Every structure is written in structure tokens, then in C-alpha cells.
Amino acid sequence: MFSDKKDFQEAFKKKLKTQFGKTVDTATEYDAYRTLGALVQDHVNENWLKTRQEYQAKKAKQVYYFSMEFLMGRLLGNNLLNMQLLSLVDEGLEELGLSLSALEEKEKDAGLGNGGLGRLAACFLDSLASLQLAGHGYGMRYKYGMFDQQIIDGKQVELPDDWLSQQFIWEVRRPEEALEVRFGGHISATENDNGDLTFNYYGYEQIQAVPYDVPVVGYNNDTVNTLRLWSAEPTVDDTLTKAEVESHYGHFLDHKRSLEAISEFLYPDDSNEEGKRLRLKQEYFLVSAGVQSVIRSFEELNLPWSQFSDQVAMHINDTHPALIIPELMRILMDDKGLGWEEAWEITQSSVSYTNHTTLVEALESWPVDMVRNLLPRVFMIIDEINERFCQSLWKAYPGEFDRIADLAIVADGQVKMAHLSIVGSHSVNGVAKLHTEILKKREMKRFYDTFPERFNNKTNGITHRRWLLHANPSLTSAITEAIGSDWKEDPKQLQRLMEKKDDLAFLDQLHDIKQENKRNFADWVYQTQNIVVDPNSIFDVQIKRLHGYKRQLLNALHIMHLYNELKSDPTLEIVPRTFFFGAKAASGYHFAKKVIQLINRIAHVINKDPEVNDKIKVVFLPNYSVSVAEKIIPATNVSEQISTASKEASGTGNMKFMMNGALTVGTMDGANVEIHDFVGDDHIYTFGLSSEEVLEYYRSGGYSSRELYEQDDRIRHTLDQLIHYSPFSKGETDFQDIYDALVTHNDEYFVLKDFADYILAQKKVSQDYQRTRQWNLKSLVNIAQSGAFSSDRTIQEYARDIWQIDRVQSLK
Ligand code: 26V
Numbered sequence: 001m002f003s004d005k006k007d008f009q010e011a012f013k014k015k016l017k018t019q020f021g022k023t024v025d026t027a028t029e030y031d032a033y034r035t036l037g038a039l040v041q042d043h044v045n046e047n048w049l050k051t052r053q054e055y056q057a058k059k060a061k062q063v064y065y066f067s068m069e070f071l072m073g074r075l076l077g078n079n080l081l082n083m084q085l086l087s088l089v090d091e092g093l094e095e096l097g098l099s100l101s102a103l104e105e106k107e108k109d110a111g112l113g114n115g116g117l118g119r120l121a122a123c124f125l126d127s128l129a130s131l132q133l134a135g136h137g138y139g140m141r142y143k144y145g146m147f148d149q150q151i152i153d154g155k156q157v158e159l160p161d162d163w164l165s166q167q168f169i170w171e172v173r174r175p176e177e178a179l180e181v182r183f184g185g186h187i188s189a190t191e192n193d194n195g196d197l198t199f200n201y202y203g204y205e206q207i208q209a210v211p212y213d214v215p216v217v218g219y220n221n222d223t224v225n226t227l228r229l230w231s232a233e234p235t236v237d238d239t240l241t242k243a244e245v246e247s248h249y250g251h252f253l254d255h256k257r258s259l260e261a262i263s264e265f266l267y268p269d270d271s272n273e274e275g276k277r278l279r280l281k282q283e284y285f286l287v288s289a290g291v292q293s294v295i296r297s298f299e300e301l302n303l304p305w306s307q308f309s310d311q312v313a314m315h316i317n318d319t320h321p322a323l324i325i326p327e328l329m330r331i332l333m334d335d336k337g338l339g340w341e342e343a344w345e346i347t348q349s350s351v352s353y354t355n356h357t358t359l360v361e362a363l364e365s366w367p368v369d370m371v372r373n374l375l376p377r378v379f380m381i382i383d384e385i386n387e388r389f390c391q392s393l394w395k396a397y398p399g400e401f402d403r404i405a406d407l408a409i410v411a412d413g414q415v416k417m418a419h420l421s422i423v424g425s426h427s428v429n430g431v432a433k434l435h436t437e438i439l440k441k442r443e444m445k446r447f448y449d450t451f452p453e454r455f456n457n458k459t460n461g462i463t464h465r466r467w468l469l470h471a472n473p474s475l476t477s478a479i480t481e482a483i484g485s486d487w488k489e490d491p492k493q494l495q496r497l498m499e500k501k502d503d504l505a506f507l508d509q510l511h512d513i514k515q516e517n518k519r520n521f522a523d524w525v526y527q528t529q530n531i532v533v534d535p536n537s538i539f540d541v542q543i544k545r546l547h548g549y550k551r552q553l554l555n556a557l558h559i560m561h562l563y564n565e566l567k568s569d570p571t572l573e574i575v576p577r578t579f580f581f582g583a584k585a586a587s588g589y590h591f592a593k594k595v596i597q598l599i600n601r602i603a604h605v606i607n608k609d610p611e612v613n614d615k616i617k618v619v620f621l622p623n624y625s626v627s628v629a630e631k632i633i634p635a636t637n638v639s640e641q642i643s644t645a646s647k648e649a650s651g652t653g654n655m656k657f658m659m660n661g662a663l664t665v666g667t668m669d670g671a672n673v674e675i676h677d678f679v680g681d682d683h684i685y686t687f688g689l690s691s692e693e694v695l696e697y698y699r700s701g702g703y704s705s706r707e708l709y710e711q712d713d714r715i716r717h718t719l720d721q722l723i724h725y726s727p728f729s730k731g732e733t734d735f736q737d738i739y740d741a742l743v744t745h746n747d748e749y750f751v752l753k754d755f756a757d758y759i760l761a762q763k764k765v766s767q768d769y770q771r772t773r774q775w776n777l778k779s780l781v782n783i784a785q786s787g788a789f790s791s792d793r794t795i796q797e798y799a800r801d802i803w804q805i806d807r808v809q810s811l812k
Contacts, residue, residue: 001043002085008092015039024096032098033076033106036089037169040079044215048224054808055134059301061310061805063128063135064294066324067317068286069118069266070125070139070227071146072110072214073466073626075170076103081470082130082217108163109625111145112229112266115545116652117356119626120431120791121317123652126463127795129218129225132807135795138290138321140282141171141212141229144265149584149623154600158268158587171212171229178210178233181288183281187376199334201377207259208233209289219465219489223808230289232262269586277374280366284375287323290314295331305338309349313803316425318356319364319417325351325424326381334377340384352427352802354458355418357649358435358443359549364417371415382420386410389423396450407446422447422454427802429458432650432671434691442695458798459674460650461791464491467656472634474513475660479783482506491792497784507776510661514637514779521635531607531619537576538769541632541657542640543624546583546592549647553738554751554758555579555640556599559606559618560718560728561759566612575766578617580632582624594738596620598728601735605727629653634660638765641666642758644749646691648672659786661779665761667754671789678785683778687761688754697750705747714759715752719743 002008016022016035027035055062077100080086090100113119121137128135147158185204189197214227234256261278262285291314298311316322325347332343357363372379386409393404405411409419422428422444428451430436436457440448448455469476469488479487482500487493500506518535525533542555559579566572581599585592603618621628639657641648641664648670658664658675666672667688676684689697697703709716719742721728722735729735742752769775787793799805 001083002088005088005092005095008088009096011039012036012092012096024098029098029102030106033103034169036103037076040076040083040085041170041215043083044079044217044224047222048215050222051224058808059311060134060808061313061803062297063133063313063315063803063805064138064290065121065124065135065315065317066138066286066290066321067118067121068140068283068320069113069317070110070121070137071113071115071118071626072122072227073630074104074107074109076107077470078126078466079217081465082219084220108166109627110168111161111163111625112139112142114146114266114268116650117318120460120652123461123463123466123791124795125216125225125227126465127461127791129216129223130221130465131792131795131799132218132221132223132809133795133799133805134225134808135805136225137216137227138286139227139229140263140266140286141231142263142266146266146584146625147268147587151596151600151620151622154597154604156585156593156596170214174211174213177293178208179289179292180206181209181285182206183284183374185376187380199377205259207262207285208235209285211289211293228293230263230286232260232285234259269588276366277370280370280374283320284323284327284378287321287327290321291324291327291331305332305336305342305346308346312350313805314351315803316351316353316421318354319421322353322417322421322424323375323378325420326378326385329381329385330377347424348426351425352429353421353425354429354431355439356431358438359647365414366417368410368413368415382415383410385420385423393450403446407450418444422451426454427456428454429456429802430649431458431460432674433457433459434646434673435649435670438646438691456801458794458802459671459789460652460655461789461794462652462655462659464659464787464790464792466630467633468659471630472517472660474516475510475634475783478506478509478513487787491787491790494787495784497780501777501780504773507773507780510779511772511776514635514661517635521631524631525619529619529621533578533617533619534576534614537578537617538637538766539580539635540577540638540640541580541636541662542642543580543582543621543629543632544653546585546589546595548591548749549644551642551644551749551751552581552583552599553595554642554754555581556595556602557718557751557755558758558762559602559616560721561714562616563602563606563612564717566615570611574615575769576615577766578619580619580621582621582628582632584624591737591741594735598735598738601728629656633657633662636660636662637769638662639664639666641669641672642688643667643669645669645689645694647749655786655789658782658789661783663765663775663778663782665765675789678788679781683781685761685765687757689750694750703746703750703753705752706743708752709743712756715755
């Protein structure tokens with residue numbers, strides 16, 4: 001590594017010359033970024049090799065975290081941070097007339113995920129490496145990641161995210177480790193003398209899965225794990241023979257494109273929509289390539305199959321990679337010659353599953369015909385798993401047809417992926433206490449009755465390295481001055497900040513840091529959006545995917561209500577607030593797009609109205625992403641976590657805000673409940689229906705939104721502005737569907753029901769914000785308690801309870 005600044009500068013200049021043919025004077029910022037990246041990669045590579053050798057030598061059990069999404073964001077700054085090079089490089093570059101943060105901006109986000117689920121996977125990789133655990137990610141190398149969002153005429157427009165048009169400097173293509181994945185075709189069975197069946201697979205289509213490895217650098221420990229991303233790449237053999245190529249070049253190209261399509265794009269939907277065949281292909285592609293590669297590594301150890309689960313754990317992030325279960329069975333039986341019982345024992349003991357949502361519409365199921373046609377042998381195995389499972393149920397619950405039909409993996413012409421995942425694994429976990437309880441008591445009650453020992457909770461977490469050390473360096477220094485630096489490796493120690501609760505100078509310092517972050521963010525907003533925002537106003541932020549249950553609409557209606565109050569009484573004193581939103585809507589999700597349009601309309605009306613725009617302002621940040629989150633979270637005062645109780649499995653943005661000293665306005669949902677437990681009533685603003693109340697309303701049907709609309713003048717007036725002539729509707733029908741959802745269709749997400757209580761909570765926020773010292777104390781308590789939400793804690797729990805792996809000590 002670099003011994004000092006000078007050493008770094010020499011290496012930097014040399015790399016610039018030898019690899020890019022430039023000098024510091026002639027290099028562009030992009031050249032400098034690539035040079036720095038290449039230097040970092042050189043050092044990473046040494047530790048990467050060492051780590052692999054160490055794992056092999058120690059025969060360390062390996063965890064493979066299978067996920068269709070890894071929302072990594074940018075890597076340069078985080079790699080430097082984890083390698084303890086950040087300040088040396090920062091200073092070294094500055095002397096050369098370059099700015100590290102400007103170079104970091106040159107990197108495109110690796111946006112290979114939709115939202116919380118994908119970002120969680122990325123935080124987990126950071127924690128695995130930082131805790132010296134042998135855990136790797138297996139994912140897809142999509143050519144196009146999460147779409148780029150533009151707002152045109154106040155509406156969302158999606159553009160392809162062509163992120164690979166700029167080289168992804170961290171990946172290493174490993175063609176020598178490519179594998180074949182097969183689709184379609186037919187199966188024939190032949191019986192040998194012993195009566196054993198052999199299955200022959202013919203007439204299939206095959207495609208190469210080529211791995212691209214991305215290093216995952218641990219914090220200050222020389223560990224480098226791997227994120228392996230698979231790309232679908234046809235060979236000429238996969239497509240047509242040479243003669244056919246010559247006569248049907250057009251067909252060849254069509255076929256080639258159809259094969260490449262498998263890793264072409266990330267499904268932007270997090271949903272179960274039509275046109276899913278390609279998605280099923282993607283899922284099997286990841287699973288088959290991944291499982292084959294895991295088996296290849298295991299076989300290098302020359303151990304008996306009975307030791308497979310001592311060496312390997314495979315985790316499925318939601319049900320998307322659930323085909324691991326039949327795929328592992330297939331390979332063990334058809335290729336390795338194991339019997340059903342032995343293969344099943346190995347499969348169950350090595351596979352574990354996390355559920356990330358209870359929304360029924362989000363649960364994956366595939367039409368039987370589709371699975372059978374695309375994956376004939378895999379389907380036979382699923383069918384057999386189902387058959388055996390139903391038989392065992394029949395023994396346990398004789399005559400209970402209802403229950404068995406309810407639990408079956410294959411039923412009503414569908415393959416139910418959650419059922420397959422539960423039956424085929426030894427551990428099923430939810431992502432926050434409340435979520436896990438809802439799974440056990442309601443959504444998966446009958447599975448819980450059958451396999452109570454499989455169910456457990458693992459409350460989500462976030463990496464404090466990206467979300468505090470890197471995103472908020474000023475706060476990081478202040479904390480370190482106050483309690484020393486041990487918290488960086490043991491974030492629970494942030495709790496020691498509680499000792500500072502009466503230290504007025506420290507509380508003032510927290511305030512100054514927040515103000516500085518707000519000013520920096522305001523500058524960025526001005527430069528990128530041309531909107532002036534007041535850093536002395538409350539920065540109130542809701543950033544997350546747009547969905548009905550997340551209730552951005554509740555926030556928007558509250559802002560309309562504030563506007564109405566200010567217009568009807570221009571002398572009204574309110575604490576100035578700037579409301580920020582960042583949200584992408586799935587392209588086919590009409591309602592969500594309407595909410596985006598409404599927020600942009602509200603922003604347009606309010607920001608240009610001089611009667612109100614020094615008191616409230618609304619900013620919609622287009623193309624919300626990991627790197628935008630890193631900018632806004634340190635500058636936030638109020639974190640909006642206002643989902644309909646019971647609907648948000650956990651949330652992780654809530655934790656990032658808390659760690660950066662924002663106060664939560666939230667429902668008792670997901671991990672908000674646990675944040676509340678840690679900080680106590682006085683340091684969080686909770687409001688609204690409880691999850692029990694919500695679930696009871698759904699059960700009893702006793703809610704009438706129209707009644708509320710008719711009784712509450714504030715609600716009626718605000719909603720009428722959506723459809724009658726008003727500054728917001730401009731006399732058009734753009735927002736009729738929103739009105740209808742709330743009034744005519746009985747407000748599925750209880751927006752109107754929670755409206756009054758939300759207004760009260762927000763009033764309290766405004767009052768409290770004016771008492772600066774007390775506010776700063778609340779902020780301190782949130783930071784101090786946030787260590788419990790570090791993904792290091794979460795990963796230690798997974799390692800201990802689910803994967804049974806230990807630290808690989810001797811690396812550093
Ligand atoms: C799926 C669907 C599909 C149907 C349409 C609407 C919809 C909405 C959400 C989803 C969620 C897919 C799974 C997911 O991303 N869950 C998120 O996982 C995070 C990490 O555990 C957790 O913090 C979030 O609360 C949870 O929504």
C-alpha cells in the first residue's frame with residue numbers, strides 16, 4: 001500500500017502516464033477517476049487473492065447470498081474508506097490540484113436494484129466483508145439497471161440506464177469460469193437393471209453464463225469478498241451452425257438477441273405483472289449458474305456430499321432465487337447420482353430464505369405450464385417435492401383438505417414460490433419484529449403451525465460505513481472527538497453518546513454540523529435544479545419507491561392543507577419548511593405516476609407563490625438513487641416513514657436518517673416500532689392506526705372513507721381541490737383517479753383515516769424544532785441509539801443463527 005502521500009502521488013502520476021498516456025495537467029476528471037480506480041483495484045487484487053487462499057486453506061464455510069438485486073451505488077469512495085486511504089488520497093489529490101469528491105462524482109451508480117431489498121443486499125455484503133465472514137453475493141449483471149427518471153411537464157418519464165456505456169471499472173470478467181444454462185426441450189426417462197431411473201435431457205436451448213466478479217472490500221481488515229454478477233452471452237454454437245449462419249444471418253442475430261435478453265434489464269416493477277416469462281428465465285439463469293458454480297467450488301475440496309452443508313450456505317433474498325431448491329436437487333440426483341432422500345437433506349440444510357413483504361400482490365407464483373415448458377426437469381422435481389410434502393401433511397392432518405390445499409406448493413395451476421421456499425429450507429425469516437409476527441400469526445400462519453422451528457426474525461440494518469462514515473464526515477469526526485474511534489468497528493458503542501446529553505457545546509456542535517450539511521445540500525439543489533431553498537427551514541424528507549402503501553399522498557395532502565391555511569390567513573406564523581421528495585414509480589403503475597404528478601404540481605404552485613414560498617417549499621428530486629440519498633440524508637431534520645401500519649416490512653431509510661440525526665415522523669410499522677423502542681416516546685413522532693387496527697378494519701370492513709370526507713372540512717376542501725377548479729387541478733381531470741381512490745374506492749391505505757393525527761404530529765414537530773437545544777438532544781438520542789440498526793448487528797445474527805459461520809480470523 002502507499003506509505004505516505006508522496007508515495008501515493010508518485011503512483012498516481014505513474015499510472016496516469018502508463019495506463020492512460022496523460023499527465024496531471026492534461027488529464028480530465030474522468031481520466032483521473034479511472035486512474036485512481038485502477039490504483040485502488042491493484043491493491044484490492046492482492047488482498048482478493050489472499051482472502052481466497054485463506055478461505056481455501058482454512059476450509060471456511062462459504063455463504064452465497066443469491067439476490068436478483070444488488071443496489072451497490074458508487075464504489076470508489078467506499079473502497080478508499082474501507083482501505084483506510086480516504087484522507088491520504090484526499091490530501092494527496094488536493095495537492096495535485098484535484099478534488100476527490102469531484103472524481104467520485106464521475107462514477108455512475110451501479111443501480112442493479114429497485115429499492116430496499118437491493119440496497120439491503122449491498123449493505124449486507126459490506127458487513128460480511130467487514131466482519132471477516134466468508135460471504136459472497138450472486139446476482140445478475142444487467143446491461144440496463146434501474147431506469148433513469150426524468151420529470152417532463154411534471155410527469156415521470158423513464159429512460160434506459162445505460163450504465164455500462166461507461167466502463168464499470170471494478171468488475172473482472174472471468175470467461176474461464178463460464179457455465180452453461182439450459183432451457184426448454186424434453187425429458188426422457190430410462191430404467192436400468194436396478195430399476196433406477198435416469199433422465200435424459202434433449203432438444204434444449206443453451207446459453208453461456210459468464211461471471212463478472214466485483215471485489216467487496218472489508219473495513220480495515222484486508223478481507224476482500226466477491227460479488228459475482230452473471231451475464232448471458234451466447235456462443236456461436238449456442239445459436240446456429242456455421243452453414244446456417246451463412247444462409248440465415250438474420251435468424252442468427254434474432255436468436256442471439258433473444259438469448260442476450262436474459263441479462264438485458266432489471267425488472268423495474270418489484271411486481272408480478274404480465275410478460276413474465278423473461279423474468280422467470282432470468283431467475284433460473286441466476287440460480288442455475290450460481291448453483292453450478294457453488295458445486296464446482298465444493299468439489300474442489302474433495303469432501304463427501306454429506307459435508308456439503310458444513311461447507312456451504314445458500315441464502316435466497318426473497319423468493320426470486322427460490323429455484324435453487326429444485327436446481328440443487330436436480331444436480332445432486334441427475335449429475336452426481338445421489339438419491340432423493342440424501343439430496344433433500346443436503347438441500348434443506350444448506351438453503352435459507354428471507355421474506356421481504358406480506359403484500360399479497362407481491363408474492364411470486366408462476367403458471368405451471370410456463371414452468372413445465374421452460375424448465376421441464378426442474379418442474380418434475382418441484383412436482384415431486386409438492387407430492388411428498390402433501391403426503392406428509394396428509395399424515396399430520398388427516399382429512400384436512402382445506403389446510404393441505406392452502407399449503408400446497410403447486411395448486412390452482414400455479415407454482416407458489418413462497419411455499420417452495422419455506423418447504424425447501426431450514427430457516428425462514430422476516431425483516432423486523434412486527435413483520436415476523438405478522439408472518440407467523442397471519443400470512444404464513446399455517447406454515448408456522450407446521451414448522452415453528454424454522455421461523456425467526458432478523459431485523460434489517462444498514463452499513464454505518466457508507467451511511468455515516470462516508471456520507472457524513474463532519475458528524476463522524478464530531479462523534480470520534482466525543483467518544484473515541486472504537487464505535488467505527490463496533491457501532492453499538494454509539495450509545496456512549498448518551499453521556500453527552502447534557503453537554504451543551506456538543507449539542508450546539510451537532511446543530512452546526514446539520515446546518516453545514518443543509519447548506520451544502522441547498523447548494524447542490526440550486527446547482528442541479530435551479531431552486532433556492534432556505535437552509536434555516538426544516539428539511540423534511542420522504543425518499544423511497546412510490547407506492548400506495550408508503551403514502552407519499554398523505555404527505556402531499558398535508559402540504560396542500562398547509563398551503564390552504566396560509567392562503568386563508570396570510571399572517572399565519574409557521575415554522576418554515578422545505579419538503580423534499582424522491583421517488584420512482586414502476587412504469588406500469590398508473591396511480592403512483594399520478595402521485596408524482598401531483599407532487600410536482602404542488603411544487604409548481606407553491607414555489608412560485610410569493611405569499612407562501614418563504615414559509616413552505618416543495619422540491620421533487622428527479623432520479624432518486626443511492627448517491628442522491630447519500631447527499632440528502634445528512635442534511636435532513638425530519639424523516640417521513642408514514643406507511644399504512646402492517647404494510648412496510650421493515651424500511652431501511654428510517655435507519656439511515658436516524659443515524660444521521662434526523663427525527664422520525666412515523667407510523668408504528670416495520671422497524672419504526674423498534675426505533676421507537678430504542679429512542680422512547682419523546683424522541684420520535686408516532687401517529688396513526690396501529691397494525692392491529694388496520695388489519696381489523698380489513699377483516700371487518702368497518703371503514704368508510706366517504707364518511708370522513710363528509711365530516712372533516714379540511715379533508716373535503718383539500719380533496720375537492722383535486723377535481724374542482726383550484727390552483728392544483730387547473731380545472732383539469734388529472735387527479736380524478738386519486739380522488740376516486742380516496743373517496744369512491746374507500747381509501748385502501750387509510751390516508752384519510754390517519755390525516756388528522758398526521759397533522760397533529762407535524763404541528764408538534766414544528767413546535768419542537770423551535771426549541772433548538774431540545775431538538776438537538778432528540779437528534780443526539782437518535783444517533784446514539786442507531787448502532788442497533790447497523791447491518792453488522794444483523795449479519796452477526798444471520799451468521800450465528802442461520803448460516804452457522806464464524807469470523808475467518810487470520811487475515812489481519
Ligand atoms: C413488491 C410489490 C409487488 C407488487 C406491487 C407492489 C409491490 C410493492 C412492494 C414490493 C416489495 C418487494 C420486496 C421488497 O423490496 N421489500 C422491501 O424489503 C426491504 C428490505 O427488507 C424492506 O425494508 C421493505 O420494507 C420492503 O418493502
